[in-house]
Amino acid sequence: MKMKVNSLIQYFEINKLSTVEQTSEKIRRRTVKSTDIDYVKKIMNDVKKNNDKALLKYTSKFDRVKLLPNQLRVNNKEIKEAYSIIDSEIVKELKILKKSVEKTEKKIMKLFSNFVNDVEIRDKRSYIKYNMVPLESVGCYVPGGKAVYPSSLIMSSVPAKIAGVKRIIVCSPPSLDKKINPSVLVAADICQVDEIYKVGGAQAIAAMGYGTNSIKPVEKIVGPGNIFVYQAKKIISEDVGIDLPAGPSELLIIADNSADKELIISDLFAQAEHGTDSLCGVVTTSKRLAKDLIRLIQERLPQIERRDIVSKSLLKNGFIVYCKSMQECIDFANDFASEHLEIMTENQDSVAKEMTSSGVVLIGNYTPAAFSDYGLGTNHVLPTGGSGKFYSALSSIDFTRRFFIAKTTKEKLKNNLVKIEKLSNQEGLINHGESAKARFVNENVKSISKKNN
Structure with missing residues (x-):
């Protein structure tokens, strides 16, 4: 059952008429439009066909910026100028953030490399x-618009550097x-990015995937973005690799009567300010808490910064779900598979152990999503849209390829000929068996060099 409590945020209850799965699907269905996919395909096909000409057209249309082809790529003069504009304290903090991500990623890569070896x-x-090599080239998308995301650039490019990627490019709207x-x-300079381009949106994803006159294609595209970037990455995944469907930002908070209402409200506002397509909600065992949160949202909104974006986001996508038990809350959270999951309950660590599908699980009052974005050491490029059920947070592992290397002898192959023939024949692949036996046909023996055995 869904009940419209007021004009700002939607209220749902889990019951026999509306199960955990049905409620989760209902909430997510409100955020997806099929027309978005068709529109994105049109843009990407245009870029694929018309290259830089299409990029310049869409930059003018969407960003209201008219560029010449030779202005697409950022030059060294612009980077030097950026240092003269930005506060030295911000530069310092960006370097500290880079180091915190490096520390985590170096540990991941060392342990994973040891495992592979x-x-x-x-x-x-x-x-x-089992062998592992880094990718040759990677494209990092950095969102723009009403907010700026140097932190996302760091989260995307640092793991690639740690993995050993040779060419890292960045696309971001001007x-x-x-x-x-x-x-x-x-941030790009601190992270030693190789190329930076003034291109945003679905057209940037197309440029990095298909290539244009100015931008050489990459092997993999990573980074978060809006719903159009999200759809573009899904489309381009037929041609190049992608990290994960990192679309509009999400936050789900599991809360009970012990939770601090003011902290919940504060965290909802913080995540909702990413954009009007952000998806933020609470799942709780307390109807009283749900009622209080609805009231507090109304009371606090007029007092906050960026209230226009926050209010539109909550009106469009905000929600509160009531469950009869904590186990139902856990089941809902695992089915919903949010980008960020905060746990504000009694027995927080026990609840966290039952989480299986969120991008990042943040436990307790002092681990807000904001800290995971800025310096905790976790990566904030995370799966959205429910894809946490089968995708993981971005890491240095995502910038590698793993493959087997194998070698055997004439004797071992000969001992397995019958097995190969039986199994290949059973699958209707007759020539597989013949291929193995060809090494032992008398007239072919002399043609096989001994030095290759």
Whole structure:
């Protein structure tokens, strides 16, 4: 059952008529429009066909900035100028944020590399080894618009550097002054990004995936964005790799009567200010808490900064879900698979252990989503749209390829000929068996060089 409590935020109850799964799907369905996909496909096909000409057209249309082809790429002069504009304290904090991400990613890469290197099976007649190499090139998308995200650039490019990627490029929409925000340029320079382009939206994803006159294509595209970037990455994934469907920002808070209402409201406002398409909500075992939150949202909204964006976001996508038990709250959270999940309950650590699908799980009053965005050490490029059920947070592992290397001897192959023939014949792949047996046909023996065995 859904009950419209007021004009600002939607209220749902889990019951026999509206299960956990049905309620989760109902909330998410409100945020997706099929027309968005068609529109994005049109933009991407245009970029694929018309290259830079299409990029300049959409930059003029969406960003209201007219660029020449030679202005698409950021030059060294613009980067130096950015340092003269941005406060030195911000530069310092960006460097500290980079180091915190590096610390986590170096640990991940070291442990994962050791794991891969340990995967080796060897006997006298054969060996199998698991191998890992970095990707050659990666494109990082950095959102723009009403907010700037140098932190997202750091979260995307640092893991790629740690993995050993040779070419890292960044695309971000320009401001009306035909420049990318100076904090983004400084962050790119701190992270030793190779190329920076003044392109945003779905057209930037198309440019990095298909390539244009000015932008060489990459092997993988990473980074968060709005619903159009989200759809563009899903489309481009047929041609190049993507990290995950990182679309409009999300926050779900599990709360009970022990939760601090003011902190819940504060965190909802913080996440909702990302944009009017942000998806923020609470799942609780307390009807009283739900009622209090609805009242407090109305009371606090007029007092906050960026209230226009926050109010539109909550009106469009905000929600509160009431469950009869904490287990129902847990089931809802796992089915909803939010980007960020905060837990403000009694027995917080026990609840956290039952979480299986959120991008990041943040436990207690002193681990807000804002800290995970700025310096906690976790990566804030996270799966959205419910994709946390099968995607994970971005890490250095995502910028590598893993594959097997194997070698065997004539004797071992000969001992397995019958097995190969039986199994391949059973699957109707007759030539597989013949291929293996060809190594032992008398007239072919002399043509096989001994030095290759």
